[in-house]
Amino acid sequence: MPSMATQNFRTSNGNFQNEAKFDPTRRQKIKEQRKSLPIAAVEKRLVEEVKNNDTLIIVGETGSGKTTQLPQYLYYGGFCREGGVIGITQPRRVAAVSVAKRVAEECGVAVGQKVGYAIRFEDVTSSSTMIKYMTDGLLLREALLDPYLSKYSVIIVDEAHERTVHTDVLLGLLKSVKEKRSKFANKALNINNANSLKNGLQEVAEHDGPGSTFLKPCHGKRLSPLKLIIMSASLDARGFSEYFGGARAVHIQGRQYPVDLLYTLQPETDYVDAALITIFQIHLEERDGDILVFLTGQEEIESVERLIHERLRQLPEGNRKLLTCPIFSSLPSEKQNKVFRLAPPGVRKVILATNIAETSVTIPGIRYVIDPGVVKARTYDPDTGIESLDIVKTSKAQALQRSGRAGREAPGKCYRLYPESEFGKFEDSTTPEIKRCDLSNVILVLKALGIDDIAGFDFIDKPNRISIIRSLESLFLLGALAEDGKLTDPIGQQMAKLPLEPVFSKALILASQFNCLEEMLIVIAMLSVESIFYAPREKLEESRTALKCFSSPEGDHLTLINVYRASVEFLEKSRLTNNNEKAEKNLRTWCKENFINSRSLSHARDVHSQIKRNVEQMGLKITSCGDDMLVFRRCLAASFFLNAALKQPDGAYRILSSDLTVQIHPSSVLFRSKPECIIFDRLVRTNNSYIRNICRVDYLWLPELAPQCYGLSE
Numbered sequence: 001m002p003s004m005a006t007q008n009f010r011t012s013n014g015n016f017q018n019e020a021k022f023d024p025t026r027r028q029k030i031k032e033q034r035k036s037l038p039i040a041a042v043e044k045r046l047v048e049e050v051k052n053n054d055t056l057i058i059v060g061e062t063g064s065g066k067t068t069q070l071p072q073y074l075y076y077g078g079f080c081r082e083g084g085v086i087g088i089t090q091p092r093r094v095a096a097v098s099v100a101k102r103v104a105e106e107c108g109v110a111v112g113q114k115v116g117y118a119i120r121f122e123d124v125t126s127s128s129t130m131i132k133y134m135t136d137g138l139l140l141r142e143a144l145l146d147p148y149l150s151k152y153s154v155i156i157v158d159e160a161h162e163r164t165v166h167t168d169v170l171l172g173l174l175k176s177v178k179e180k181r182s183k184f185a186n187k188a189l190n191i192n193n194a195n196s197l198k199n200g201l202q203e204v205a206e207h208d209g210p211g212s213t214f215l216k217p218c219h220g221k222r223l224s225p226l227k228l229i230i231m232s233a234s235l236d237a238r239g240f241s242e243y244f245g246g247a248r249a250v251h252i253q254g255r256q257y258p259v260d261l262l263y264t265l266q267p268e269t270d271y272v273d274a275a276l277i278t279i280f281q282i283h284l285e286e287r288d289g290d291i292l293v294f295l296t297g298q299e300e301i302e303s304v305e306r307l308i309h310e311r312l313r314q315l316p317e318g319n320r321k322l323l324t325c326p327i328f329s330s331l332p333s334e335k336q337n338k339v340f341r342l343a344p345p346g347v348r349k350v351i352l353a354t355n356i357a358e359t360s361v362t363i364p365g366i367r368y369v370i371d372p373g374v375v376k377a378r379t380y381d382p383d384t385g386i387e388s389l390d391i392v393k394t395s396k397a398q399a400l401q402r403s404g405r406a407g408r409e410a411p412g413k414c415y416r417l418y419p420e421s422e423f424g425k426f427e428d429s430t431t432p433e434i435k436r437c438d439l440s441n442v443i444l445v446l447k448a449l450g451i452d453d454i455a456g457f458d459f460i461d462k463p464n465r466i467s468i469i470r471s472l473e474s475l476f477l478l479g480a481l482a483e484d485g486k487l488t489d490p491i492g493q494q495m496a497k498l499p500l501e502p503v504f505s506k507a508l509i510l511a512s513q514f515n516c517l518e519e520m521l522i523v524i525a526m527l528s529v530e531s532i533f534y535a536p537r538e539k540l541e542e543s544r545t546a547l548k549c550f551s552s553p554e555g556d557h558l559t560l561i562n563v564y565r566a567s568v569e570f571l572e573k574s575r576l577t578n579n580n581e582k583a584e585k586n587l588r589t590w591c592k593e594n595f596i597n598s599r600s601l602s603h604a605r606d607v608h609s610q611i612k613r614n615v616e617q618m619g620l621k622i623t624s625c626g627d628d629m630l631v632f633r634r635c636l637a638a639s640f641f642l643n644a645a646l647k648q649p650d651g652a653y654r655i656l657s658s659d660l661t662v663q664i665h666p667s668s669v670l671f672r673s674k675p676e677c678i679i680f681d682r683l684v685r686t687n688n689s690y691i692r693n694i695c696r697v698d699y700l701w702l703p704e705l706a707p708q709c710y711g712l713s714e
């Protein structure tokens with residue numbers, strides 16, 4: 001075994017990362033696999049292209065090796081020689097984590113050494129990290145602390161075709177950072193002594209205008225020009241090239257293995273049923289290989305999982321070796337990681353995934369992909385200010401990405417559950433998310449970066465003007481923006497520092513004034529994860545009885561506090577007589593008995609410690625309101641006032657800020673009691689518009705605590 005120093009790294013949430021594995025046979029296999037990738041043939045040319053061009057657009061087939069190989073080529077090509085880091089952004093956490101793990105393995109190091117990743121609430125990097133995978137949202141946050149992104153020598157924006165709101169904002173930001181760094185480097189080249197270097201820096205800062213924080217290069221290093229690479233398998237290279245002033249675009253030819261595309265003869269009326277039939281058809285008729293099925297959400301995935309198990313029971317014993325593996329964004333990462341493990345020999349794995357498995361990831365073993373051609377996408381109605389999730393058709397680019405999850409280790413097949421003629425009618429690419437989402441968060445980040453003229457920001461696609469106005473309005477009402485549109489000090493500045501939705505950040509800041517920050521930290525952590533409670537259909541009554549032990553007549557927020565505190569109390573007691581591992585195990589059993597999703601709860605505990613650290617760093621006072629929950633509810637009303645609703649004679653609710661009529665979701669503890677006035681956390685649209693996470697408030701508190709919204713006009 002080669003001797004190489006390995007070290008365990010602790011993540012911010014205290015977990016240890018995998019140690020590097022040095023199985024020589026596997027290393028040899030990986031080495032050969034890397035050599036056979038289409039991108040390997042053009043390694044030298046690609047490095048030259050990056051040397052010669054400050055902005056480069058790379059388009060290459062799915063699986064050709066862009067995400068895993070290019071950063072390594074650049075590393076060996078000398079792009080980290082002066083200590084610069086190669087940063088690669090991904091739209092999704094699961095891709096950032098799984099690709100970093102793969103590349104670390106290819107390099108023979110433990111994750112967190114030379115190769116690491118950072119996602120919200122989890123940083124697995126160290127001072128020796130030179131290749132860093134991260135989500136695009138995380139890089140945006142880094143820009144708040146280091147506006148020149150000075151530690152990076154190269155930034156690769158991967159899967160740019162997805163056009164997430166973060167990718168779009170990042171592209172605009174990187175365009176300007178790149179120009180400034182080039183200007184800065186040119187200036188520095190012309191300057192011979194330290195004094196004039198200082199003047200040169202001053203000049204750049206003055207040119208950048210008031211409010212610029214770009215005076216000093218960070219980390220005490222000289223800034224070199226930033227190399228920017230935009231990458232995807234399905235990119236409108238021309239549009240991106242134009243946006244970057246005629247940037248060079250290169251195409252990597254060839255794919256690793258062929259993928260056969262199969263279409264249905266007729267349109268399917270029930271895609272879930274069609275998916276089920278196809279799963280079993282493959283399972284019973286096709287040779288070895290795992291199946292990846294794209295579905296639209298957690299509920300659909302869980303129901304398909306149940307149906308698969310039901311149908312399996314009807315098959316002869318020998319045909320039952322089919323293992324289901326769900327993956328969706330609210331699933332805790334340890335569970336998400338399960339899909340990357342190979343099934344035992346002789347067992348076929350069927351992965352039921354949302355579009356989080358659509359790009360970048362390689363799931364070992366996948367030979368078959370089932371694509372119903374639909375996806376759940378964010379939509380935003382600027383007239384009501386309401387954001388919702390709707391099921392829509394995928395674009396051609398998405399279909400291509402989905403089929404590209406097969407054919408990565410061997411030839412594959414993609415079953416499209418629609419006729420070929422339908423495919424022709426799909427949009428070429430997905431509508432950029434920035435055109436269909438609430439912009440408050442983005443605006444807050446841009447303002448914190450000193451970009452005040454939001455409408456004038458150089459977006460690759462401009463968002464809707466009404467959406468901008470609406471989001472500016474809500475930030476103003478939340479007290480984050482002053483009348484001149486600038487971030488307020490300290491509220492707006494503090495809100496921008498927290499990696500949370502603006503309303504959550506505001507709630508934490510207000511809670512320190514209301515002396516209930518301890519309670520609010522718990523609530524925000526619990527609201528940041530999904531499905532704390534689970535209610536299996538076959539045990540509905542039992543789960544309802546369990547919930548009653550925690551439920552508060554005041555609503556879901558207080559109920560969540562009760563659950564969190566009861567779990568902490570249980571864990572502390574258990575630790576008195578057990579070691580930590582056993583105590584955690586006991587907690588999982590306690591969760592199971594109480595129909596609480598132990599993984600979600602553990603995720604909430606991680607989020608809690610992270611945001612607690614954040615508010616402590618900001619100097620906020622963490623105190624408890626004790627038994628006086630009225631104070632806490634008043635604080636909720638003062639924060640979530642934009643989500644206040646009044647009961648209507650028919651039992652429905654009217655949202656005061658938009659006049660929209662909604663129903664309380666059946667999962668709420670207030671579903672039956674239906675108080676007069678409430679605030680809620682989120683709206684979900686299925687056949688009905690439902691509000692979730694609800695707390696009873698007093699109608700009269702609204703004009704008192706949110707006069708900017710509900711004050712009586714004179």
Ligand SMILES: Nc1ncnc2c1ncn2[C@@H]1O[C@H](COP(=O)(O)OP(=O)(O)OP(=O)(O)O)[C@@H](O)[C@H]1O
Binds near residue numbers: 060066232361363
């Ligand atoms: N975790 C893994 N296990 C096994 N093979 C892997 C793994 N990750 C990558 N590979 C191999 O490396 C190849 C290249 O993957 P990579 O993600 O770099 O491709 P890509 O061009 O970025 O694809 P995409 O456009 O789909 O993101 C895959 O096709 C696969 O053969």
